[in-house]
Structure formats: structure tokens, C-alpha cells
Amino acid sequence: MSAVYNTDWDGLIDIIAYGLGQVGKRFIRLFDKRFNVRWIVDNGERCSEEYCGIPVISLEQMMLKRKEEKIIVFASRSAFFSIRNDLIEKGLKENKDFCKLDDFIRDWYWQFEEKNCLREVHMAVNTNCTFQCKYCNMFMPYYKQPICYNAQDVAKDLSLFFERIDYVFSFAFLGGEPFLNQELEIMIEILFENYREKVGQIEIITNGSLIPEKRVLETLKKCKVMIRISDYTKRIPYIDRMNELCSILDSYGICYSVEESLQWTDFCFPECTDKIEISNVRSHMLSCAPEFHGLNDGKFYYCHVSWSAEKAGIFKLKGSDFIRLEDIDNNKKACRKIVEYADGNMECGYVSLCEKCMGCGMDNNKFVLAGEQISR
Ligand code: SF4
Structure with a gap:
């Protein structure tokens, strides 16, 4: 409220x-x-x-x-x-x-x-990854056909979005593993050159298993990108590679953080061992209340996880589960709807996937090890 x-x-x-x-x-x-x-x-x-x-x-x-x-x-x-x-x-x-x-x-x-501002927005640039995390909350291992966006797709979404939103404190590109995307540095340039006044911090969320090429590193430095490294080295043996990435970023003067204490929960979706009971779906959604929202395919998502569930072909979303940006007039009052929506004020009270997904709110205590790999 x-x-x-x-x-x-x-x-x-x-x-x-x-x-x-x-x-x-x-x-x-x-x-x-x-x-x-x-x-x-x-x-x-x-x-x-x-x-x-x-x-x-x-x-x-x-x-x-x-x-x-x-x-x-x-x-x-x-x-x-x-x-x-x-x-x-x-x-x-x-x-x-x-x-x-x-x-x-x-x-x-x-x-x-009279500004429409958001705290944090994520855009997936590809869904292929270097890891196969069993409890990946973007369901990456379920994609039969990985998706890879190009710079033109991203430019279109950014334009639709920033015509309607005045400021975002943090805007992150992620995957999958975003350093697999060959056009990542063009995407960063587009965001930085056109919208830098509207973004507090451009971020990349990576698992730290890849060393970007020189041209990408130079763009990261020029556009003052913050690299957020999710550290799964306790489960996956790649500490040398991650340390190498950190020293290369240091040598370029690129800021980064290593997020070690990632706590994941079992979403119990799409596979579920226990029967799950969600009695009040709206309260359940508000307990999860993602602190970041999603932007992909010209649509704004309260829950970016739900975008990925549909893309992976494991769930069919309803029309009220996202806002199609071109349906919103780009005047301030109309665009306020996006900010209200990000606060959980949607037509039917909740995102339809919340009926099946346990999420990561206080009502889900099924904690799992971040980065546990699918056994082949
Ligand atoms: S519980 Fe709902 S809001 Fe939370 S991750 Fe699942 S679908 Fe998204």
C-alpha cells in the first residue's frame, strides 16, 4: 500500500x-x-x-x-x-x-x-548456463531449447521500458550465464549510452565460471558495470577460475562482489516430492515478494521466475501475470500502474504460478544447497 x-x-x-x-x-x-x-x-x-x-x-x-x-x-x-x-x-x-x-x-x-521509480529490474539475455543447478530458481535445466536474445531484442525492451519508467536503482543482465551471450557488451553499451541517467547501477549477475573477452572487459569498465558473482564453489570445483576472474576484474578496475552465503529454497516446482499446501495464495506471494522484477519480451513481470517457467515450457501464464508495456500509455499517471504492479497490486491478486510454487518467502523452510548439480 x-x-x-x-x-x-x-x-x-x-x-x-x-x-x-x-x-x-x-x-x-x-x-x-x-x-x-x-x-x-x-x-x-x-x-x-x-x-x-x-x-x-x-x-x-x-x-x-x-x-x-x-x-x-x-x-x-x-x-x-x-x-x-x-x-x-x-x-x-x-x-x-x-x-x-x-x-x-x-x-x-x-x-x-512525480517520478515512477523501481528498485531493481532483471533482464535475462540467454538461458544457457555453464552449470546445471538442480534447484535453479530460473528453471534453466528444464529448457529443451535454450533462448539467446540479441542486442536488437534488448534495445526494443529497454526503449519500451524507459519510455515509461523514470529511474531504476539497479538494472541487471543475467542468464543462464550472461557471459555466454556474444552480444552482451553491445547490450551494455545500449543501456549505458541511452539510459545512464535513468539507472543507478548497471549489474551483471554471473556464476564466475567464465573469463570475459578483452572487448567485454573494456565495455564493463567504460560503462561502470558492477559484477555480482554468485559463488557456488562449495558445491562445484571452480575456485581457481573464479579467483582468476576476480584478479582480471581487479586489473581492469571493474567493481565486483562475491555473494557467498546464497540461501536457496526448494520451490517444489515443477517437481515435487511432498504435497504442497498453499491456502492463501496472495499472502503466500507477498511472503515471497521478489525484490527484483523482470523485463523480457516487451513485458514487465512481478515475478521473473514466472517468465522463465513459461519460457522453459513448464507453465502457461495468464494475461494478468505480466504487463505488456505497449498497452500502457507513456504518460506519468498511466505508468504509475507499473510501479503499483511491482508492489503486488495486480488484477487477480497474485501471479498464477504462486498456486504451485513454494517460492522463497518466510512460509517456505525447505532450504537446499545452492549450486547442487543434477546428477547425470
Ligand atoms: S511464490 Fe510466486 S512470486 Fe515467489 S517465486 Fe514462486 S511464483 Fe514467483
Whole structure:
């Protein structure tokens, strides 16, 4: 539901960023370009350090230092609830003194700047991969015929999308393994040259098993792309290759992160050993609530997993499971529908695949080992 901010949120400059976990590390520096982030609050060991030149302090220190600054909470959905309780215990009020990052992106920009903004959008550029992960949440091993998009396909989707959306904090190309796509660097150039003012950070999500060619590395550097390496080396023996990639990226001055603690759940779809029961599908979907959305084939998807299920030929989506971008007039009010949709406000209340997919929300505790390979 949309938050409505008091007028004292208007003209916001000074903010306090709460949280220096994975979300904070990815997004705070993007906010630092637009706002003056006075402090970062973190109750871990990082207190009294600095992050990107911003002092990191504890909640107690913040309570002593804070004047009128608004607090933006940079945290995952599950972490937000306990942070919210801590802040409320200190007498602070949600949407008056503090708010969640996603709510701020959705509502503050609309209320005070009439901008349609999204936090994170993913575009798959191919579905072939160097691994065969048993629990791949994009169902890559189920594709009988892998898909590979070309730069023209991507340019068309980007144009449809950015005619309607004012700003995306993070835009990621992924696969499959995106470094298998021979036109990846052209796609990055198109995004950077045409839409750099509308994207906070261009990202590539890779498993780190391939070394890109020189021409690709040069484009990554020029377009300031962040490489997010999903580390499956605990399950798959490719640590030397991944380390080689990291040193090549270092030598080019390309930023990257290695995400080691990936936690996967068994979606129990399309194969299921246990009988699954989903009594309230909308609550189930909102518990999963993907923090990123999908853009492919001229359509915007609340759940990019559902796009892939259909492409892999294992599920047939309904018309309400996505927004066909050319059906939305490109005026601000009409395009607001995309932002609302990304918040889970869709015609029939949920994505139809949620009836069969256990997803990765708090109601699914079937944890599995990330990167476990299909035995041949
Ligand atoms: S539960 Fe629904 S929203 Fe979550 S991954 Fe499955 S289909 Fe997508």
C-alpha cells in the first residue's frame, strides 16, 4: 500500500541510512549521489568504521545525534521487521521518522517529484548456463531449447521500458550465464549510452565460471558495470577460475562482489516430492515478494521466475501475470500502474504460478544447497 509522507519529507537532503548488510552495501552509495547520507546505522561490528566515507554508528549513537533527519531502512524484508520494532521502541514512527527503502523508492519519488521509480529490474539475455543447478530458481535445466536474445531484442525492451519508467536503482543482465551471450557488451553499451541517467547501477549477475573477452572487459569498465558473482564453489570445483576472474576484474578496475552465503529454497516446482499446501495464495506471494522484477519480451513481470517457467515450457501464464508495456500509455499517471504492479497490486491478486510454487518467502523452510548439480 502506498505511504503518504508529511510535507516535512519534501525537499529531503539529509538522511540517515539504517543497515549495512547486503542491501545497504548495494544501495546506500547510490543514494549518496542524490542525498546527503549523514550516518549509517549498524548494530554489528562495523560501528565506528566508515563506509564510502560515511561514518557508521550504533542505534544508541544515532538517537543522541539525530535532529530532524529522516531514516531510510536498507534491509531485506525479514530484517526490516526487527529493525522496525527497534525503532518503534525508541519512540520513532514509521513513515514519519523512518521508512523502508522500497516504500521510499515507490512513494517518495512519486509524491514529491512525480517520478515512477523501481528498485531493481532483471533482464535475462540467454538461458544457457555453464552449470546445471538442480534447484535453479530460473528453471534453466528444464529448457529443451535454450533462448539467446540479441542486442536488437534488448534495445526494443529497454526503449519500451524507459519510455515509461523514470529511474531504476539497479538494472541487471543475467542468464543462464550472461557471459555466454556474444552480444552482451553491445547490450551494455545500449543501456549505458541511452539510459545512464535513468539507472543507478548497471549489474551483471554471473556464476564466475567464465573469463570475459578483452572487448567485454573494456565495455564493463567504460560503462561502470558492477559484477555480482554468485559463488557456488562449495558445491562445484571452480575456485581457481573464479579467483582468476576476480584478479582480471581487479586489473581492469571493474567493481565486483562475491555473494557467498546464497540461501536457496526448494520451490517444489515443477517437481515435487511432498504435497504442497498453499491456502492463501496472495499472502503466500507477498511472503515471497521478489525484490527484483523482470523485463523480457516487451513485458514487465512481478515475478521473473514466472517468465522463465513459461519460457522453459513448464507453465502457461495468464494475461494478468505480466504487463505488456505497449498497452500502457507513456504518460506519468498511466505508468504509475507499473510501479503499483511491482508492489503486488495486480488484477487477480497474485501471479498464477504462486498456486504451485513454494517460492522463497518466510512460509517456505525447505532450504537446499545452492549450486547442487543434477546428477547425470
Ligand atoms: S511464490 Fe510466486 S512470486 Fe515467489 S517465486 Fe514462486 S511464483 Fe514467483
